[in-house]
Amino acid sequence: MAFDADEEILQDFLVEAGEIIEKLSEQLVDLEQHPDDSDLLNAIFRGFHTVKGGAGFLQLNALVNCCHSAENVFDILRNHKRKVDSELMDVVLEALDHVNAMFEQVRHHEEPTPAPAELIAALDALAKPAAETPAVSKTAGPAPSSNETVASGDDNGDITDEEFEQLLDALQDEKASAPARAAGNGQPASADSSDGDDEISDDEFEALLDQLHGKGQFAGPPETAPAGDNKAGGASDADNSNSDELISDDEFEKLLDDLHGKGGSPTADSANASPAAADSKPATGPESGKADRPAESSAKHHRHEKSPAEGKGGATSAAPAMPSRDANAPVAETSVRVDTKRLDDIMNMVGELVLVRNRLQRLGAQSEDEHMHKAVSNLDVVTTDLQSAVMATRMQPIKKVFGRFPRVVRDLARNLKKEINLEMHGEDTDLDKNLVEALSDPLVHLVRNSVDHGIEAPDVREQAGKPRQGTVTLSAEQEGDHILLFIEDDGAGMDPDVLRRKAVEKGIYDQDAADRLTNAECYNLIFAAGFSTKDQISDVSGRGVGMDVVKTKIGQLNGQLHVESELGKGSRIVIKVPLTLAIMPTLMIMLGDQSFALPLVNVVEIFHLDLSKTNIVDGRECIVVRDKVFPLFHIKRWLVKGAAGEPEPENAHVVIVAMGTRRVGFVVDQLVGQEEVVIKPLGRALQGTPGMAGATITGDGRIALIIDVPSLLQNYG
Known part of the structure; x- marks a missing residue:
């Protein structure tokens, strides 16, 4: 693996591939329930294909091999040469497990461990048709091949090796079915096939350019051009001056779009070509090799205008208008990847702002200045909106x-x-x-x-x-x-x-x-x-x-x-x-002269109680509320030093708190009210104190401990 690759590229791969692999697990199980869903088959195929491509760029060969074998299986499935069954899904899911394991190794900058050879062999066996089907005849017309390519192609425009072979077959068939054009060019009908199937010939490339730009637009100069033909000479000079240019990315993408997804076959274009274009003879001599043809197309494409000689003599056929580069400009990115630690830091700062707001609200309530009240109210609104916006950045579905x-x-x-x-x-x-x-x-x-x-x-x-x-x-x-x-x-x-x-x-x-x-x-x-x-x-x-x-x-x-x-x-x-653990709504209470915060999620109800009307059940003090019995706990005895020997008051506030289906009553001295607090971890000396979840700063500037109700009852009750 190229671990010395750009770290940003590696992180991009980890983010994108991680999302795809995570989704593949759900898609594969869904496929077992809906084995004939062609959209799902194509989506899974694209998923493995995309992960393979990214892994190949980073030279993760073990990951590439496993994804390639799985991709081949789904290529067979989406072409309806094999059916989805449980045994096949067992093998594919096992392959996904190994892909997951290798992905985690890459995440930790470790060399990925290759999948077992037996698994790869099982995938390769499943990548073969369940029953051998007769091969497609190469003498068939190019239009069906093109349609098959479109039907089996994936949505993102990637072209497979099989589809590229079909394109070449279509070109070979086009030349075989158009002997008139070959004769008109003065070439034998079999001359084009000398290059074989592995390489694209000059005339094949010429046909591709004709398909893109129109018949005859980029034909080379005739072998014996008249000395006085300014048009031919000018075009030759212009083309030669740009002979070192290559075909642009936009042209190549347009070329694939026309043949693979949008355009018709070369035969259809040749049938509709004008006689003048059909009579133009492509140059196949040694003076105009393969390198000249992309140079011609690139030169014409970059100029988007006629050469000076063409301007004088007039062109026999006009090239189709090409979209401007501004129209194809990439759309600006609308998202950015941010480290979660930075989001946590922002959330902590918003928490501090909430504490300051609470403090100002308390001070503002004591002031009679109207302008002060308005300023504090505005601060409250802005702080609440900012808090919601920052929380939204941390939200995930x-x-x-x-x-x-x-x-x-x-x-x-x-x-x-x-x-x-x-x-x-x-x-x-x-x-x-x-x-x-x-x-x-x-x-x-x-x-x-x-x-x-x-x-x-x-x-x-x-x-x-x-x-x-x-x-x-x-x-x-x-x-x-x-x-x-x-x-x-x-x-x-x-x-x-x-x-x-x-x-x-x-x-x-x-x-x-x-x-x-x-x-x-x-x-x-x-x-x-x-x-x-x-x-x-x-x-x-x-x-x-x-x-x-x-x-x-x-x-x-x-x-x-x-x-x-x-x-x-x-x-x-x-x-x-x-919804979030960062900011917690609480009920502020007083035990003696100390403040405590009860998480509001645990609070069920609050009422005032005459403590002389309590009962003793199984040795525990209880109260009866609406025919329900609640155990009663004086938490002041647990949490405030020296409170155990104090005389009991005749009346007190009782807060009923819930933990699952269990409900108990806490006796408190004073109720302060509801307040949003920011949870701060306890210091090293207090960390692990039973019944305490953390601390916060109240609106009056005091420190309040946040009560952990389950832990409190477990240790004291």
């Missing part, structure tokens, strides 16, 4: 996470011998880049859990009156400043009694406590550490680790988990996470 699940479900279903259809909705829902990355692992665990535990085997589903194919639905939607994620299946659902029995067997609850659990609380047992309903441990599940990881990760994201299930009908898991 949840599709970046969803894209991997078709492959996960497909492989797991084949492994478990199940038939499963994955449906995805709301893939364009945007959320913070850091959240997109953090949600990836929890969602994988939840989807695998639905496939393994939720969906039954096809025979079991059939006996239960269900379709053999199960459905797993993955969806996302925005609700205010939060994102809701749903993982649903139409499987067997969960039996609360089985979950209670397993909880007792695992030692999580004793029998009495397990019997008092509601169904909703039973469903949430699946997130307990070491809890699993599987009796046998497999490579998919059974250890009770995956769902515990999900709960921990969602808690770290200040999110919530909720499980719904109905026996025999299926299950539904709801995840609620904030």
Whole structure:
């Protein structure tokens, strides 16, 4: 590999190829469901072709070879010489896995490890037609060849070796079917075929130029031009003066467009050519070799005008008007690649600006100056807009996470011998880049859990009156400043009694406590550490680790988990996470003379309470609100030094907070109000303090600690 290549070129390749490879995984699984989708076949072919091209430029031969073999398979598939089946997809998906592995090695500036020879051999075997088809006769007219080329060509204009051979065949056929023109030129009909199939002959190139510019426009001077023919002499002089020029990129692209996608065959043009053009004799003598012909076309193209001699004598046929270079000027780029660290720095600065705004708002409220109030209001509007704009730059669609699940479900279903259809909705829902990355692992665990535990085997589903194919639905939607994620299946659902029995067997609850659990609380047992309903441990599940990881990760994201299930009908898991982790809406509270911030996502309701009306249940203080019992915690005793021995007040504010389906009440001294805060990590001395998620600066300039509710209860409750 050319690791010494321009780093910018390498990064461009990594970005472009990474997006293509990521999309290929989803497209391949979709192809297995829709094997006759020609657009999908062409898109996958182009994907492998584009990655191969970029890898070839960087001399990544191992990656080139694997992509080339996969590309050949899809070339056969899109030409309908082989059908898509599960065995073929297994081989192609294995090839994609190796492409992914090599791509990661390149990302880390390592030499890519070639794919196994057995895999390449399997791909090469699949790149051959399933049944040998008769070869296309070369005596057929050029028009069908051109049409076949257009039908099988990919959308981005790349021309394959097979298509280029068809172009040459079309030219050979054109010469064979036009003996009159050869005779008119004074050449034997077989003279043009002396160059063979490997190289394009002078007359073939002349025909291509005729196709582009019009018949006879660039024919060389006659072998015996009259001495007084100023036109011929002038044209010759003009052409010779530019003989060192080459055909331009625009001309070559136009040439391929005409033959490959837009124009007709050379035969059609020759049939419609004027007699004067047909009588013009191309020069094939030694004085006008192959190098002269592109020189002639380039000279004429760059001048876009007649030579001085042509201006006097008049041209016999006018060249078609060519578009100006300004019309073909590239469109200015509308996007730019920015390092994510720079975005994080900008976000941090906006966070500081939010703190300053909060401080000014507090000071402005104490002032009676009308101009001060207006200035602070304007600052508030501008800061809010700037905050939203910067957050938008960090937003990514949840599709970046969803894209991997078709492959996960497909492989797991084949492994478990199940038939499963994955449906995805709301893939364009945007959320913070850091959240997109953090949600990836929890969602994988939840989807695998639905496939393994939720969906039954096809025979079991059939006996239960269900379709053999199960459905797993993955969806996302925005609700205010939060994102809701749903993982649903139409499987067997969960039996609360089985979950209670397993909880007792695992030692999580004793029998009495397990019997008092509601169904909703039973469903949430699946997130307990070491809890699993599987009796046998497999490579998919059974250890009770995956769902515990999900709960921990969602808690770290200040999110919530909720499980719904109905026996025999299926299950539904709801995840609620904030749009961003950088700026958090909180409820500011006072415990003594110290400020604390409760994440607003955890707050359910607030009310004033007469503490003399509490009850004691199982040795714990509780309150009853609307016939519901909530445990009551005096968090001031936990968080404020010396508060444990203080006398209890008769009245206090109670904040009901939620963690999943569990709800508890926190007793606080004073409610300050809602405030957006910027989370700052704790210093080295305080890092890891139980119950603390970070710190922030309040509007009055004080430092407030941000409470981590799950951690607080786990360590003190």
